[in-house]
Each structure stands twice: as structure tokens, then as C-alpha cells.
Amino acid sequence: MPEIRFFVSPGGRDDWPGTADQPFATPKAAQKAVRAATANMTGDVIVSFMTGVHRLDESLVFADTQGDSGSNGFRVIYQAHGYGTATQAKVELSGGREITGWTTGDDGLWTAPIGDLTPRRLTVGGRPAARAARTDGLPGTVTKTAAGYVTDRAEPQAWPDPSGLEFVYPGVYPWSEARLAVASISGDASSTTITMAQPAFDNAKSLYDAKWHGDGGDGTWDGLAAPSTLENNVAFLTEPGTFAVSRTEAGDHVLHYRPRPDEEIGKTTVVAPVLETLISGQSVHDLVLRGFTFTDATWSGPTRTGGYLHYHGNARHERGGFQKIDLGAGMGYVHVPAEPAQLPANVSLTSVSRVVLEGNHFTRLGAGGLLIEDATDVGIVANVFDEISGSGIAVHTSTRVAVEDNLVHHIGTEYRGSPGVLVVESVETTVAHNEIHDVPHNGIVITGGERAKDTQVISNLVERSMGKLMDGGGIYLSAPQGSSFAGGAMVRGNVIRDVLTSYNFGLYTDYGAAWITVLGNIVHRADTPIVLQVGPPLENVAFVGNFWDALPDGYDTPPETVTVAGNTVLSKESFEDAVRAVPAGEDILARAGRRGLER
Template identity: 60%
Template structure:
């Protein structure tokens, strides 16, 4: 027997009973009503949210010890009114606030006070505005120092708001992009000293310490690689505000920060909606390993407008790989293959947080939601979570990754659309699995992302991952040394318990030095079966360091033979794969019965079970 539903509407009142005629006004009041009833549930309990934007003044936190779990095998469901029908209402849970009080200046720039907010994202009529940027680096003859840089140019002295400026280093390692904040800019007898913010600058100098051998310039000369050399991108000074549609946060007066925005043609301060994030965690859910948060469903909702201020706290974002960044822990040296040099590898990393996070949950379902305008990652599932379903969601306009699952079991990630993520932290993958058990990633579409599409990292606890029938295209649009699918480290103890990468279509892996499907860094017990890979640097790689062990490439279709395909390492099997012409790959694939089946099944499934074109 179903529980009587609870209704919420922007025009409601939290003193009302939560009926359709007299709804509550806030999600928090609905949550209190739910908590009063979960102990005696006799059926699913549904919270119906009427159309509108619900501005959250604090994190919407679901906790097992506070009565947010469904009991008796039942679910608590939060959803828009008329969910699943043609009349489904649009509901936004927002962690932002509108910026008002704009003053247009004589130079066309609007200004508005925002108090002590550290604004990194600005959303103007639903569009993410970029931060004003200088794209030619530090001028003059530049030398890196222990504390920052010196230059014989005096131009940096004219950059307004020195302590708000941020240096960006694309490709600080080929697969990484670092961000380091400036602490101050001062004049010297012979030019300018730029002092970088600590402790991130010291950490960066230790982490990005490597040697590359064999690289040559176009004229054949040896190229010296200098970590943290003159940054090609510098952001967030009023001096850079020349491009319409960009903004700057001026932090010159502590606690009285000012936004500067140069509008696009046609925008007007009284008609243009400008939203900044306030919350860092929009929604969170948690229990314990013994008593997880269980039986919760969130569906049909939009999660929007949340940020992350980690760079301000540490002085930088030192990306290493995937969703991981460095916070000053241990480091080790790793030798690159064939005498190419060495690279420094962190032994300890931290994950970029997500704006929607769940830990120690069971029977959690996130279905048909929209994650957008977010300043960290989109969704994170972690810490001993089990039986989680992430289905039919859209992830877009996100600073970091789309979906991250770590240290969890029996999670299904299916039929999601992930695109235009990694807007600030460009090493972020669309979907990342770390040390998962029996996870399934299937029928998702991923496109236009700056680095890897799907990342699967293994280890002692990893087993049973299936990456099946995904459509992945236009990945690696910014950084190098990655792929549409990236798999590393041991994935189990045998082929039976290892990872299976099957039936995926991967095309247009964009930047140089990439592999459409990349098994790397000691990947073991991986079956790569019946995938279609084309328009990339190289379809797959057979020799890496540490070497691949127990990896089989069987029955795949690609547009070029991988290097060493006829003499693979003893620990790698390459058999039954087909090379199709690169200039007519999709037609040739469709003409092969097995290839046609791959094309027909890869990608998101619609309500009728059909798929959009996968070529």
C-alpha cells in the first residue's frame, strides 16, 4: 500500500500539511515530513515537487541516522510533479544566487558587489561566462625561481588585482593541467618579481619534476622540457577584460569582492539573469558501512549552481591524473620506457570533490536528472556504496568530471549523456571508476570532453568491471596521452574476474598522442572484445610500462594496425581483429554482420529501445 504523497511548491508554506492543495514551500520541510514517517513505511513514499527553482541556503543532506532511508524494502522518492509524463514539471535545485545591483561603467563594464564570495563561475542567462584571460604568457625574459618568476618586463606591474590572478599550465604533464594562484607582483631594480601562492607552488615544483628524452623540434633540434615554464594562459585580472561575455572577480578589498562583467551585445543589467554559486556541496547522502543510507531515489531533477574554492585554500589545483590532484603527500620517481626519461608520481592524491556526493549508500537510484552549471565534479559515489543505479541522466557544463564511482560494488551506470565537462579542470574524465567491484558502465554517450571519456583504474580490490556498448566520440579535445576508454592496473585475478571492454564505438579521439582504447600502466586481466575504433592517433597500445599482463584484444574493428600487432608481448593476445578503411570506416563496419551489431547497440537507449546513430 503506497504512502500518502508529500507535495512541495514555491508558493507553498512550510506550516501547511504538504497536500496537493496546501503544499510545503521547501525541500527541507518535505524532508522533515519524510523523516517523521519512514520508520512505519508500508509502501514507497513520494515527494512531489511542483515546477520552479528551489534555492538551497544549505546542503540538502540525506542521512541514514536521521530517518532519510526507505524502510521495509521501500523507497523514498523525490521527483517533479507528474514525473514520467508529457506534463512533467521542471524542478531546479540551485545552490546559487542571482547577482543584482549592477552598475554599468563608462567603459561598458558592469560591476556588482558580492561580499566575500570567491566567484569562479558566472552563469549569464544560462550560459557559463569565461574568466577574462591573457593568452601570451608573462612578457619579457622570464626565469622561474623557487618562489615564482622574475622578468625584465614591467608590464605585469600594471595587472590589476595581483592576488586574484591565476596561472594555467596546459600539458604540464601531457595528460595534466595545473592551476597556480599568484600571491603578489612587485617591482625590482631590473624588472618584476611574481610571487606564487603557497603551499601549492612548493608542491607543484616537487610534483612536476620530470625529464623527457628524444623530443625534437620541427628543425630537428633537441627540445628541453621545463616544468612550470612561462604559463601560456593567465586568468582573472581587470587588465584582461577585453572580450565581451567574460568576467573578473576583484578581491582587492577583503570581504568586499566586486564582479566585473563585460556584457555581450544586447545584454542589459535589468533584463539579464546572472547567477553565481554559493554552496559547494549541493546534495549529499551518507550512512555507515554497517548502516548505509538506503532506499533513496532522486529522479527528474536539475542540480545546478554549486562551486568549489579549493584553489583559494591551497593556492592551486595540481592535477595528476583522472579525478586526482596532489596535496603535498609522498612522491616517487617512475622511469619512462625505452630511456625516454623519468616522471614524478604522487603516492598520495586527493579526489576533486563533486557537488552531489553519496557515501555508504545502498539501493540508491539517480534517474533522469540533469547535472549542470557546477564548479567541481558532477556526481560522486564512494566509500563502500553498493547497489547504486545511475540511469538516463545528463551531465553538462561541469568544471570537473561527470560521474565518479570509487571503492563501491554493484553499481550500474547506464544510458547517461555526458558532454562538455572538464570546463575548468581539463584532465577530468567523463566517467571514472576506481577500485570498483562488479560495476557496469553501459549504453552511455560521451562526447566533447577535454581528456579521457571513461577511466577504469584497478588495484587489489578491483574486479568484474564491464564497459559495454558505449558511444564515445570527440574526446581528448585539450590534453594528450589518453583515450576514449582508459584502463590501468590489475582488474581482477583472472579473465573470469577481470574487466571486459566490449561493443563500444570510439571515434574522433582528437589531440595528438592518444589511443582510442588505452590499456596502460600495468593493466592486467582485461578482455577487449568487439569494439569499433577509428579516427584517432592509434586504436590501441600493446607495449607500456609497467607492461600489460593478461590482456586480450579479440574481434575488434579499427582503422589501423597497432604498433607491434604481429609480435605482441607474451602477456598480450591479439587475434581476430579487422582493419577497415579509415576514409569509409562506418560504411564498411555496417557491411560486416558483427560490425553492424556493434553500431546498432552502442550508445544510449531510448524509451523504445532504439539507439541514435553511432558512427
């Protein structure tokens, strides 16, 4: 059957017909043409984008009610021109705005007016720029108060625009990092009082109230005792490639940037993210997005709410109360959000079906990369996720989602508890042959519950996880994953190397994990390969035929319904050679990671 083809080019015009010779200028014009063609499809509708940066003035929204779905068994395909060939177009869909009007001062700083923008990310000459930061905390002796902090140094009083300051607390729980805004700074020659923004500071004190027992002390934990890092102030602009935003005048903000040696004012392009959503979809079906680079989107959540109160994975507190969780067996307690909010993504699809995202690059994004929620039959295949403030891929309460052959690295650059891949209470989800490396916490997270079952975590390669926070692992699973081994989670053939921070587990089954089979995996250079004693305890978990370089604690006395059998401990020093010498080990190594690539 004949296909219908439209073309989009930055050099086109929206009043042209969208042909190869006379392409549309914008995705919106192409989408309007697609909607007119989907009612009586006799073939696929294909929209090809020519090379260039396509700046989006507004989010590109796909909705079944608007005619964005395929019909009659055919698909709507948006793609880079020549997708899958040697001449594939390089297509960037950007939610950013180029910043102009720069001036430079005697101190070498560039400054430009940016209106009401408050960017948390910046792209300069195609490279990410970081917020200016002080990494040695507050100066002097610091005391936490009911409203903030007091220090015996006057230095903070000289920091301009204190209400733009954000304090960062890595390890506020070992697996969490909080961000809290400053309200004001005052003081005299001998001391400084720092008042934190409310209600975020009081909420943080409630959330991060915990006690650990059996640690040799009284078990109290105060992750808010003092911030470790301070961000976004002109006083901290000492490193090239960093920026700060002054918000002294409402609606008349100023961007300050310390250039790198090879950057030149007026010639080096500076882009600030503006849109919070690049792509969204609601109930759309039979849709394909392939070959795009999604860039320069933001998320203003911490600015709106006075902070980022992270709990675990993508969950945070934004509203509501708190629930006290007893960890059992005298281990202590923690508090969790009673109504946890999830980190959004700059590309999100809800209640969709038969949708494929293939061969895309998600980069320079200020929230999560991709969120799939309440969806059915979705393929997330051969994409790349990097330089993302939050998580790479998140799948929530969905059925038959395949996350395969993706590369995820250097995510969680701002929200460091974010996982590379997250699956929440989903059914028949496959996470297979992905490569995940250089992430700040867990590589893959699978959270269970009443709905979860039949999750397959197969032949992934996870390296250098847990780069910033503690108490996690290369692959992390929690809560029940079904109601039997047959319908539970299968974790098979994965390779986990170099779990970096202290107190970590290569394969981590936690928090009442149940109905999980951990079969034929390789773990090398973690604190310990697995954990057998957690609170609430493990039930119906089997660790069989794995290779690791240390004997887990309690291996000979596992919990009653936990099976450990046929696992092999090899020398840490000669592990790689030793595991390759075993046919089963060599096979696991050969299969792990993205397919079609030499390992």
C-alpha cells in the same frame, strides 16, 4: 499498499501540510515530513517538486540515522512532479545566489559588491560565463625563477589585484593541467618579477619533475617553464560574457562583468554559486532522486590551497610528499602524489545502498558532478552531465554500480584532466550504453588495483575525446583489473570516434594493465587504436575481434601474455561504410550509445 505523497513548490509555505493544494516551500520542510513517515512504511513515500527554481540555503543531507531511508521494502522518492510524463515539472535545485546592486561604468563593465564570495563560475541569463583570461601567456621574454617568473616587460605591473590572478599550465605533464595562484607582482620600467603563492609553487616543482628518454633529446621536461593562460583579472575583460573578481579588500569583493549584447543591467539575472555541496548522503538506502536539474554549486579548493596540482583523472596533490615512479625499460620517470586527493563532487553519496539517480541534469557545477563512494547497488541511469568544471560521474571503491544510458559532454571545463566517467577500484561495475562527447581528456577511465574486478564497459559511444590534453584515449584502463580473465574487465562493443589531440590511443590499456578483454570494439580516427608497449608492461590482455583504421605498432610482436587476434583494419577514408558492410560491425554500431535513441 497506500503511498504517502508530499508536495513542494516555490510558492508554498513550510507551515502548510505539504499537500498538492498547500505545498511546502522548501525541501527541508518536506524532508522533515518524510522522516516522520519512514518508521512504519506501508508504501513508498513520494515527494513531488513543482516547476521552479528551488534555491538551497544549505546542503540537502540524507542520513540513515535521521530517517531518510526507505524501510519495509519501500522507497523514499524525491522527484519532479509528473516524472516520466509529458507534463513533467521543470525543477531546478540551485546552490547559487542572485547578484544584485549592479552599476555600470563608461567602459561598459557591470560591477557589483559580493561580500566574501570568490566565484570561479557565473551564470548570466541562464548561460555560463567564463573567467576573464589572457590566452597568450606572459608578455615578453619569460624566465622561471625559484620563486616564480621574471619578464622583460613592465606591462604586468599595471594589472590590478595581482593576488587574484591564477596561472594555467596545460600539459604540465602531457595528461595534466595545473593551476597556480600569484602572490605578488613588482618591478621597474625594464622588468617585472612575479612571485607565486607558496607552498603551491614549490609543491608543483616537486610534482612535475619528470624525465622522458628516447625522445631525441636529454629527456628533461619542464611544464612549469611559463604559464599558457592567465585568468581572473579586470585587465583581461575584453570578451563579452566574461567576468573577474577583485579581492583587494578582504570580505568586500567586487564582481566585474563584460555583458553580452543581448544582456541588460537590472533585467538579466546573474547567479553566483555559493554552496559547495548540493546533495550529500551517508549510509542511506532505498532512496530515489529523479527528474531534477542540479545547478550553481562551487568548489573553493584552488582558492584555499593556492592552486590545483592535478596528476591524473580526478587525483591531485593537496598535502603530503611525492613518490618517484620509474617507468621501466629506460623510459624515464615521473613523480606522483604520495597521498593523492580526489576531486570532490557537488552531489555525493557515501556508503549508500539501493539508491537510484535517474533522469537528472547536472549542470553549471564547479567541482565534479556526481561522486558515489563505498556504495552498493546504485543505479545512475539516463542522466545528463554538462557544463561541469570537473568530471561527470565518479565511482570509488563500490560494488554493483550501474552507470547506464547517461549523456556526458562538455565537462572538465576548468579541471581539464577530468574524465567523463571514472571508476576507481570497484567491483561488478557496469558502464554501458552511455554517450560521451566533447571532453578535454579521457572519455571513460577504469583504474584497477587489489580490489577491482568484474568491470563491464559495454556499448558506449565516445566521440571527440582528448579535446585539450594528450596521452589518453576514448576509453582508458590501468593496473590489474582482477586475477583472471573470468573476473577481470570486459571492454566490448564500444564505438570510439575522433580522439583529437596528438599522442593518443582509442582504447588505452596502460600502467601495468592486466586481466582485460577488449572484444568487438570500433575505433576510428585516433592516433593509433591501441597501445601494446607501456610501462609497467601489459600482462594478460586480449584484443580480439575489433575494427580499426590503422595497424597498431608492434601488432606482430605483442608482449608475451598479450593476445591480438581476429582484428580487422579498414580504410580510414571509407571506414564508416566499410564497417557497416560487415554484419558484426553494423551490430556494434547499432547497439552503441543510449538505448531508445536513433543513432
